[in-house]
Amino acid sequence: MRRICLTLPTNRPCPQAITALGAEAAYAAEHFDVAVHLLILDSCDPAGYARNAAAVRALPALPRTVVHHLDERRQRAFLQRLIGAAGTAKPELMLELMLPGRLSYGACTNRAFLAAAALGCESVHRRDSDSRYQTVDGRPVLPVHHELRSLGRRAADAAAGVTETALPAEHLDRRVAMVGASFVGELSVDIGDIHRRDAGVYHDVVSLWAPPHWSEEDKRALVAESFKGAGNEPFTEDHALLTLVDPMRVDMCNISFHGVHERVPLPPATDTIGSDYFLIHLVHDAGLPGVLHNRHIVNYYTGERRTDAGFTAYQTRFAKFLLSMLHLNHVYDGMSRHGAALLDRDGEVDAGAVAGLVRDSTRLDDAENVWRLDRLDTSYRKLGGRYAVFAAHLAEHRDRLLDEARRDMEDFALLTEEWGRLVRAARVTPLDAPSGPAPGGPA
Template sequence: MDKRSVVIPTNRECVDCIKAYVEETRKIQKKTGEECSFVLIDTSPEEVQETHSVLIDELKSEYKNIKIVYLNDQAQSEFLNKLVASYQTENPKLLYELLNPSGLSYGAAANRTFLVAAALGSNIVFRRDSDTLPQIKDGKFLFPSDIEDEYLGKNVCQIKDLLDKNDYANELDKMGNNPILMVGANYLGEWAGDYREMYEYDPDILKKHVWMNMPHKTSEEVDARIEYRYLQRNSDLHVEDRLQIVIDDLIEVGNFALKDVFLDVPLLPSEYALSMDYFYHSLFDELLLPKLYHNRHVQHFHTGERGSEAWFNRYHLGIAKSKVLRRYLAMVYKGISMNRERILKGGRIDNIEIAKIFEVVSKVSLEEASVLMDDLADLYSSINIEKYPKVAVLMREQKEEILLDAQKDIEKYAFLCKEWKALCEHASSIIDSLQ
């Protein structure tokens, strides 16, 4: 029997978001007739955590039939300490550091929500970002989970006649009876100001920037990505439900649902690296696991910290590290594709086989990654807006550190991936930590 959780990791105030998605949790539970938990993983400032804690207590009184789990910094540390201390591993110190790193890590934040979901016995998670809200239609929230829960676990053959577009006919045939383990949509709202600024300064600058992430793509494919990922982002208001099988990372991680995969393999817990929480997208593509895209997009709101110089520098150094990591991951994905039959068994992913590929790739020193860092710094230097040449200087100064960190991250992930499935199974034994 499937068991569900709605999960939100946050590092900011998100009162309206919490209220909306607790209501979505209630609707899921009512529709399925089965338990659905609401989980908030909170790393926001202390005063914000206090506000959230008061709200959670109020919601527990209002939604008495919903299991609501709130973990602030202290509760997360207690949960992870108990989890690691009671789990048999050769390197508990490293395991804890990867689960709860000191620096910002989107992958680690998501992994913590997965472990909590595992402890609750959930094999389905509905992930929502804390800077989003559902669309409102006819005066009511338009919840993505209505679509997500209906199609998770089915295969393409069962829904082929419902698909809005069939851009990937060859891929659909290859997917055969592989289960749909990811269903999601996109965001509505302004695209990130820094990317918009690049585009308005010179569209070719943004194109070169995006192309560095996907050097194997053609010019036309990069143009198409910029069009659908950025330019059209705010224009797809819901009229009626549409479904589409997609390749690549069109599905946003802040508005999607997963089944089983998060219990098999973790996300990369790299610190200060963007987009590592999109690892499943490429993993699915290489394993020929279908990703179902729908159009119940959520409203996305950029928060105030994006305007500061410190945020800008950290964000774009994170972009640099993520571009380096993508070059290593390109080798990982090639290895996954070549070993598909050994990795995917009965709709489940063999974490040990994935870990072996990461171990091999971690021993490779990539000269092209060094060249990539130089090219990226040159690109930023060419933008005649003061903050871009400034961050280009930081990229050059921190180049060797970023290159070394990226290679170490691949090695560390191999360790975490090897432990992951057993760790998730063990998590259910300490469920009392979440009561």
């Protein structure tokens, strides 16, 4: 029986999301020959953690399901044990990259990858705490249904379990490395207010994540589909496509990986939206099969973003995302050119090839990012109000932001070079004792 890890990284109280995830775990164990490890990596303050813990305790005991609810103290202890066992270079830096003091979308998912390896899980299925499942006739539309039908199977065999296949024949002997869908509801990036205020400024800002040499037509096409997911079309019936999945068609709130996450980590960049999307691009560019389905998750915004402090924090993460694209666009272009050369003779991703591209990107000139910051400054000042205040904030921290964009990629290169050791160590490092339901009863 294979083990899977259904994971929810969170830094906020989310008892409803935990309850819903428990139902998805129950569905997986009931309908598939799997043992489910439900992993909640919790970075809340003590009050928030207590609310989440109460939701964990309220989950029913289920066969072949174990719940692990780890606060940052227990996560740190696990990481210290495995980093010590791995004998990696710069162990203190490794711990900081895995559990930084600032928010990191990539780092929280990397911790889930290593915890899954410690639990003996062959796949990781990630959800988000600021999303919920669609429902039909009162029943949740659960993505794990499609994930477990295809993930990890030889593509030629997985073809029998999907609606449609659009995969070149030369890829059919490879295993399905990713199954995912997108979201419906609010934009994945909270910049709709910019569009409502000034559509021209919205175009100028969003187009900054494209390479500057792109044509205006290509930039307009990118802006038109960016951050919108699957729109607002509700689920009516299943459709699953076996293909090389377009990275623009899936979202990290609704994703699962097999194999690839043990070869290459996600960028551990702090305070940077989109830092957790790297593997989606890698799977596509390396020619690894994936399944794109339509059990989209509902995205919504939390109230914290509407406060002044939340606004500044969120817009900073968005600005850092735009600055990261100087380096990531270079890496994505290189991965696209390498194609199947990113794979070793066993058909697995060659981490050294990826790390080399990331290292090369750290040598790029900052001029492009200086230009991005200039464009952001102009756009935000044009909007006025708190956007103009934020423009002043960006100007004050310009040098730091430029330095961080480069250093984030240097850290990513190092982590990628060490990732194999960390995964091997994780496989023999016990995770802290679980809390919550264990197989057949409470833990």
